[in-house]
Amino acid sequence: MKEHNINLTLKIWRQENATAKGYFDEFKTSVSPHASLLEVFDELNNNLEKEGKDPIVFESDCREGICGTCGMVINGRPHGNQTKTATCQLHMRTFKDGETIYIEPFKAKAFPVLKDLMVDRKGLDVIQQAGGYVSFNTGSAPDANAIPISKTAASLALDAAECIGCGACVAACKNSSAMLFVSAKVSQFALLPQGQAERYERVQNMVIAHDESGFGSCTNTYACEAECPKGISVSNIARMNRDYFVSNMKLQK
Amino acid sequence: MINLDSKVPEGNLSEKWMNHKFNMKLVNPANKRKFDVIVVGTGLAGAGAAATLGELGYKVKAFTYHDSSRRAHSIAAQGGINAAKDYQNDGDSIYRLFYDTIKGGDFRSREANTYRLAEVSNNIIDQCVAQGVPFAREYGGTLANRSFGGAQVSRTFYARGETGQQLLLGAYSSLNRQIKLGNVEMHHRREMLDVVVVDGKAKGITVRNLLTGEIESHSAQAVVLATGGYSNVFFLSTSAMMSNATAAWRAHKKGAAFANPCYTQIHPTCLPQHGEGQSKLVLMSESLRNDGRIWVPNIVGEKRVVSDIPENDRDYYLERRYPSFGNLAPRDISSRSAKYACDEGKGVNGGRSVYLDFADAIKRIGEPAVREKYGNLFEMYENITGENPYKVPMQIYPAPHYTMGGLWVDYNLQSSIPGLFVAGEANFSDHGANRLGASALMQGLADGYFVVPYSIGNYFGSEKPEKVDVKGAEFKAAEESVKENTNKMLSINGKQTVDDIHRKLGNLLIDKVGMSRDEAGLKGVIKDIADLREEFWNDVKVVGKADEINQNIERAGRVADFLELGELMAVDALDRDESCGAHFREEHQTDEGEAVRNDADYAYVSAWEYKKAGEWELNKEDLTFESVELATRSYK
Numbered sequence: 085m086k087e088h089n090i091n092l093t094l095k096i097w098r099q100e101n102a103t104a105k106g107y108f109d110e111f112k113t114s115v116s117p118h119a120s121l122l123e124v125f126d127e128l129n130n131n132l133e134k135e136g137k138d139p140i141v142f143e144s145d146c147r148e149g150i151c152g153t154c155g156m157v158i159n160g161r162p163h164g165n166q167t168k169t170a171t172c173q174l175h176m177r178t179f180k181d182g183e184t185i186y187i188e189p190f191k192a193k194a195f196p197v198l199k200d201l202m203v204d205r206k207g208l209d210v211i212q213q214a215g216g217y218v219s220f221n222t223g224s225a226p227d228a229n230a231i232p233i234s235k236t237a238a239s240l241a242l243d244a245a246e247c248i249g250c251g252a253c254v255a256a257c258k259n260s261s262a263m264l265f266v267s268a269k270v271s272q273f274a275l276l277p278q279g280q281a282e283r284y285e286r287v288q289n290m291v292i293a294h295d296e297s298g299f300g301s302c303t304n305t306y307a308c309e310a311e312c313p314k315g316i317s318v319s320n321i322a323r324m325n326r327d328y329f330v331s332n333m334k335l336q337k
Numbered sequence: 338m339i340n341l342d343s344k345v346p347e348g349n350l351s352e353k354w355m356n357h358k359f360n361m362k363l364v365n366p367a368n369k370r371k372f373d374v375i376v377v378g379t380g381l382a383g384a385g386a387a388a389t390l391g392e393l394g395y396k397v398k399a400f401t402y403h404d405s406s407r408r409a410h411s412i413a414a415q416g417g418i419n420a421a422k423d424y425q426n427d428g429d430s431i432y433r434l435f436y437d438t439i440k441g442g443d444f445r446s447r448e449a450n451t452y453r454l455a456e457v458s459n460n461i462i463d464q465c466v467a468q469g470v471p472f473a474r475e476y477g478g479t480l481a482n483r484s485f486g487g488a489q490v491s492r493t494f495y496a497r498g499e500t501g502q503q504l505l506l507g508a509y510s511s512l513n514r515q516i517k518l519g520n521v522e523m524h525h526r527r528e529m530l531d532v533v534v535v536d537g538k539a540k541g542i543t544v545r546n547l548l549t550g551e552i553e554s555h556s557a558q559a560v561v562l563a564t565g566g567y568s569n570v571f572f573l574s575t576s577a578m579m580s581n582a583t584a585a586w587r588a589h590k591k592g593a594a595f596a597n598p599c600y601t602q603i604h605p606t607c608l609p610q611h612g613e614g615q616s617k618l619v620l621m622s623e624s625l626r627n628d629g630r631i632w633v634p635n636i637v638g639e640k641r642v643v644s645d646i647p648e649n650d651r652d653y654y655l656e657r658r659y660p661s662f663g664n665l666a667p668r669d670i671s672s673r674s675a676k677y678a679c680d681e682g683k684g685v686n687g688g689r690s691v692y693l694d695f696a697d698a699i700k701r702i703g704e705p706a707v708r709e710k711y712g713n714l715f716e717m718y719e720n721i722t723g724e725n726p727y728k729v730p731m732q733i734y735p736a737p738h739y740t741m742g743g744l745w746v747d748y749n750l751q752s753s754i755p756g757l758f759v760a761g762e763a764n765f766s767d768h769g770a771n772r773l774g775a776s777a778l779m780q781g782l783a784d785g786y787f788v789v790p791y792s793i794g795n796y797f798g799s800e801k802p803e804k805v806d807v808k809g810a811e812f813k814a815a816e817e818s819v820k821e822n823t824n825k826m827l828s829i830n831g832k833q834t835v836d837d838i839h840r841k842l843g844n845l846l847i848d849k850v851g852m853s854r855d856e857a858g859l860k861g862v863i864k865d866i867a868d869l870r871e872e873f874w875n876d877v878k879v880v881g882k883a884d885e886i887n888q889n890i891e892r893a894g895r896v897a898d899f900l901e902l903g904e905l906m907a908v909d910a911l912d913r914d915e916s917c918g919a920h921f922r923e924e925h926q927t928d929e930g931e932a933v934r935n936d937a938d939y940a941y942v943s944a945w946e947y948k949k950a951g952e953w954e955l956n957k958e959d960l961t962f963e964s965v966e967l968a969t970r971s972y973k
Contacts, residue, residue: 115614116611118612119612119614120721122616123616124614126616130834134832136880138880138881139880139888139889141886141888144578145408145410145578146413147616147617147619148620150413150501150502151408151412151413153404173720175723199885204404208405209406212513213514214517216510217468217510217513220467220468221389222388222464222790223460223464225460225467227463228462228465228466228480229424232477232478232479233474234474239471239474241469242471245506246502276471278466278468
């Protein structure tokens with residue numbers, strides 16, 4: 085394990101608001117290999133604040149890779165070059181001494197920049213509101229063991245349900261499609277008995293909301309799967325496409 | 338004096354909640370839409386309450402400072418959620434879950450609340466399964482369970498190491514459905530900065546729009562705070578970066594009593610600190626203690642690498658001191674034991690960490706089985722530390738994690754301000770002086786789904802609170818005071834950053850109000866914190882403007898409140914001249930270092946009433962135990 089500090093040049097995207105012109109701000113820094121990238125940002129910001137300058141706006145919360153708040157494009161890749169890693173889990177030991185790192189916000193038409201590295205991802209919520217649920221009211225549930233669910237089905241459903249809603253799939257996609265995100269929720273419910281009653285309405289409603297929120301179409305490049313910090317599989321998209329196709333038949337008026 | 342009527346219903350423990358539900362006033366379905374409720378926070382408690390209130394027909398306005406209601410820190414809970422289902426046929430029952438919880442809390446919680454928690458635990462599991470939460474299953478398709486600290490039965494339901502995420506996404510899905518149906522109006526990126534009280538009742542909130550800086554007022558006939566705990570007062574904790582006490586603290590300053598602030602839980606299994614620039618501490622689920630063995634080298638100054646340390650030079654201190662619970666001893670005991678081992682110089686490489694070793698488990702059940710149970714936790718460990726825990730033992734150290742203290746509430750979860758309800762970690766209600774593992778998710782959802790929606794109906798039905806207009810004087814005054822506070826922070830232009838001061842506060846607290854406390858240390862630290870608060874208001878540097886995205890302003894406001902709360906924690910710890918649960922006073926221990934409670938003098942809830950910065954009045958709610966005998970906790 086490397087113990088000595090490493091020297092880095094950070095080129096960080098600054099942008100006043102959605103319509104302003106952005107630019108790269110350059111910082112030279114020496115960091116501990118054990119620090120996380122966001123801890124390097126904390127320190128940069130602390131120094132900027134001391135100098136009376138505006139700190140770099142970026143979002144993060146849990147710093148454990150589960151809340152989905154953080155997200156930056158690091159050297160051209162959403163969440164950086166480590167697989168199954170969110171930005172907050174990226175540690176400096178993965179960079180080389182003397183390296184220059186380019187850091188930009190997630191870029192997509194549906195994710196307008198709010199300031200610096202902070203973007204607006206509300207389209208993702210709109211998709212969930214369109215059908216990402218089982219319709220029942222608190223109190224009306226039967227006993228939890230009333231419906232047996234095979235270990236395999238539960239496990240596959242959980243694989244899909246692990247999506248953290250960060251939007252890296254959108255940032256990775258040349259079409260800015262959120263289909264990996266949509267299919268993860270569609271699949272979770274399609275795989276479970278609880279989701280069957282609304283299975284076909286759900287996929288219709290969520291896909292429509294996806295398209296209306298400004299996300300692009302899926303052309304199966306699999307860039308989303310490669311960048312997903314939870315490793316959500318594109319087989320979920322296939323499952324969703326099948327359900328979507330069936331739903332067009334079933335729901336034909 | 339604050340009225341601390343607990344409103345615990347009459348009757349046998351097991352009948353209180355049922356009787357209470359029957360006796361509560363109802364609001365008929367057609368009238369429900371005439372009542373509006375504000376819910377602040379969208380974690381398990383907040384999202385659960387907002388969704389359920391929406392389903393019942395109330396008009397709900399929900400608020401979060403996140404960009405999406407799915408991001409609350411409930412999402413990071415790993416290990417699981419307890420329920421008294423007794424699916425494992427190992428002798429569990431509602432009474433046993435209740436008893437374990439009240440014993441785990443060292444008999445410092447309200448009996449009736451804790452019992453109700455155990456009682457509704459089973460409904461929670463049913464509810465979550467119906468939502469499509471993919472809990473772990475057995476091959477036959479039934480739900481799987483595992484065991485957790487402080488219990489000898491397997492009652493913990495889980496979804497890999499992501500139980501909190503799955504439960505929160507369940508609550509989020511129910512909330513989304515209500516948003517879609519128009520029953521809940523969702524306000525993102527709004528931080529609550531004040532509660533508005535009109536004629537003695539909570540009638541609204543003041544929020545800052547985090548995108549524009551605009552100060553907004555919102556009114557409703559009741560307000561629910563589900564704004565989480567205050568572990569971030571320690572600067573380094575397992576809480577999310579934004580977790581804070583501001584909403585609860587501003588309510589406290591408006592008249593809500595703050596209860597048991599000194600009950601803060603230091604979680605035993607977290608990753609050790611790597612250096613000065615550390616921003617937060619990461620928890621490893623304590624479910625790891627089911628199969629991992631905790632030890633330190635027996636020899637002070639041990640220099641050998643771990644594989645060269647022979648069995649008889651290892652001290653499995655939990656197994657040695659607590660043979661029947663072993664590595665599953667409750668959190669406070671496990672944490673303190675790690676601290677002592679490191680204080681003695683037996684920590685790994687003489688530092689502040691202990692080993693959590695899976696070698697025996699891998700030998701016993703094989704690496705694939707260990708991977709199946711803990712795979713994602715092991716991955717996370719390797720990702721952060723760069724070490725492979727299948728090959729070398731993990732290193733862990735305790736970290737501030739959960740706060741049992743919080744706003745005082747009665748049995749209805751109503752604070753001492755009528756119309757202001759407090760749910761989840763933000764209240765002090767159910768865990769006494771220490772919370773058992775897998776009980777936080779349980780309490781958040783119990784409060785959100787099954788308690789607040791009923792008790793708010795009762796408040797509406799019996800009190801019939803009037804609607805008020807946000808143009809009223811009280812709302813204007815709250816807006817002015819929030820703006821004034823912001824401008825004041827911006828105008829100081831001192832030399833220290835917000836983080837500099839927050840870090841100082843954290844060091845003071847972890848040292849003197851952390852895993853062990855004593856009179857001299859507490860007296861000293863009360864003064865030190867008051868001085869640090871002065872320093873903040875004279876020397877802090879907050880940059881940027883008030884009317885824009887300004888994360889510096891956001892943090893400054895939160896730290897200003899932590900500087901007051903931190904002092905109250907020390908004041909409370911000094912008042913409580915006994916050891917109980919997570920509150921360990923050095924003066925009160927047995928020869929073997931076990932905590933000694935003083936039930937004769939301290940079986941009360943400390944409910945502090947705010948007078949002015951640095952000045953509080955203590956109100957006491959006596960705890961009476963009708964069903965359990967106050968035993969000395971023993972996990973030997």
